[in-house]
Amino acid sequence: MITTDVLIIGAGPAGLQAAIHSSRSKSKTIVIGKTKLSSLKWAHIENYCCMDETHQGPDFLESGVKQAKRFGAEIIEEEILKIENIDGKFKVYTDSGKEIISKSLILATGIKRNKLGVKGEKQFLGRGVSYCADCDANFFKGMTVAVVGDGSAAASGALLLTAYAHKVYLISEKLEVDGRLSSQIEASEIQLVKGKIKEIQGNEKVERIALSDETSINISGVFIELGQKGAIELASILGVILNDQGYIMTDKEQETNIPGLFAAGDVCGPPFQVPKAVGEGCVTGLNAAKYARKTK
Ligand SMILES: Cc1cc2nc3c(=O)[nH]c(=O)nc-3n(C[C@H](O)[C@H](O)[C@H](O)COP(=O)(O)OP(=O)(O)OC[C@H]3O[C@@H](n4cnc5c(N)ncnc54)[C@H](O)[C@@H]3O)c2cc1C
Numbered sequence: 001m002i003t004t005d006v007l008i009i010g011a012g013p014a015g016l017q018a019a020i021h022s023s024r025s026k027s028k029t030i031v032i033g034k035t036k037l038s039s040l041k042w043a044h045i046e047n048y049c050c051m052d053e054t055h056q057g058p059d060f061l062e063s064g065v066k067q068a069k070r071f072g073a074e075i076i077e078e079e080i081l082k083i084e085n086i087d088g089k090f091k092v093y094t095d096s097g098k099e100i101i102s103k104s105l106i107l108a109t110g111i112k113r114n115k116l117g118v119k120g121e122k123q124f125l126g127r128g129v130s131y132c133a134d135c136d137a138n139f140f141k142g143m144t145v146a147v148v149g150d151g152s153a154a155a156s157g158a159l160l161l162t163a164y165a166h167k168v169y170l171i172s173e174k175l176e177v178d179g180r181l182s183s184q185i186e187a188s189e190i191q192l193v194k195g196k197i198k199e200i201q202g203n204e205k206v207e208r209i210a211l212s213d214e215t216s217i218n219i220s221g222v223f224i225e226l227g228q229k230g231a232i233e234l235a236s237i238l239g240v241i242l243n244d245q246g247y248i249m250t251d252k253e254q255e256t257n258i259p260g261l262f263a264a265g266d267v268c269g270p271p272f273q274v275p276k277a278v279g280e281g282c283v284t285g286l287n288a289a290k291y292a293r294k295t296k
Contacts, residue, residue, distance in 0.1 A: 002100040004030045005292035006285070007092060009080050009234070010108030012038035014265025014277035014284075016064035018106050019073040021285025027292050029073040030102070032080055032094060035061040037228065039110055039266065040274060048274055060274070078178075079228045081156045085238050088260065088295070095152045095178040103292035106284045107231045107248060107256075107263040111272070114226040116148060120200030121224070128206025133157030133223045134233045137164045143220040146171050146209055148197055153225040153233070155181045158190050161223070169193050169217060171209070193217070231267040245269055254284040260295065262288050 006022040008015045011033030023029040035041065035058075043057040065075060078094040083105070085091075090105040112131075115121060121129055130136040133147065137160055146169040147158040155177045158170040168190045175182070175192070185192065196212040200222055210216045231248060241257045243249040247269035254262045264280035266272050 017281030
């Protein structure tokens with residue numbers, strides 16, 4: 001079991017700035033996340049104060065990682081699958097099986113921009129289409145469901161659903177998950193289907209999915225779990241309050257309704273901009289470190 005003062009989920013500009021401020025306050029700081037999955041990876045930045053030329057996102061991220069490490073932060077390139085609040089401390093589980101306990105936690109996971117983009121997805125949202133297995137699994141007790149995605153969110157969502165649903169399909173073009181998750185999928189009763197969903201069909205509710213190889217599968221629910229676990233899924237179990245646009249609500253100190261749990265960057269809502277992510281990251285880094293100092 002690894003222990004730390006401040007744990008940051010997300011290695012984008014919000015998480016890295018938080019790590020710089022937290023580690024400079026002499027708090028033990030761990031960042032979990034992959035820079036290659038930050039939105040900034042795709043950006044060319046020319047609206048960041050004091051940088052008069054266009055900068056490439058990957059260069060920004062590389063410098064941020066170097067800076068955070070120089071001040072003592074540890075960066076672990078993994079994904080978080082679950083968070084628990086145990087007696088006021090936060091325990092997280094990574095996709096490789098690491099367990100980390102922290103006095104304070106910062107969510108800087110950015111936003112998922114990835115909808116499936118198929119016919120029926122919007123029409124059946126809330127009537128069989130879900131983006132959160134952790135939130136909605138219970139509504140599908142005893143039913144047949146499909147989970148779609150190629151990453152850890154889909155794999156762990158499908159595993160979770162086996163405890164509720166009668167039958168679980170995992171629809172994936174190319175499943176790319178850590179070895180531990182991959183063996184869990186193999187050992188389970190999940191039916192892995194290599195392919196792509198073409199359309200979600202039904203009448204009042206979802207009834208089937210049509211696949212690109214012209215076959216179809218009868219199901220009652222489809223969970224769209226593309227990429228990594230999003231902040232909303234991770235936070236929902238902890239009872240974090242969201243604002244009316246569905247983003248994480250914080251106060252001016254960037255603290256959520258859960259003491260010791262902070263959030264920064266795109267997860268807190270628009271504008272989706274690097275300067276805002278960095279500003280909020282700074283505030284969370286300082287405040288999470290302060291919180292950890294007064295926690296035994
Ligand atoms: C194409 C494009 C162009 C853009 N251009 C600009 C621009 O010109 N100017 C500007 O200011 N902004 C721009 N942006 C927006 C900017 O990139 C974002 O606002 C910024 O990156 C948000 O930072 P963040 O740290 O909140 O999230 P992100 O940078 O998205 O980082 C999220 C981090 O969380 C990690 N993560 C997520 N889930 C998990 C999990 N379960 N476990 C572990 N880690 C997890 C990811 O791996 C990643 O490291 C652009 C965005 C895009 C997509």
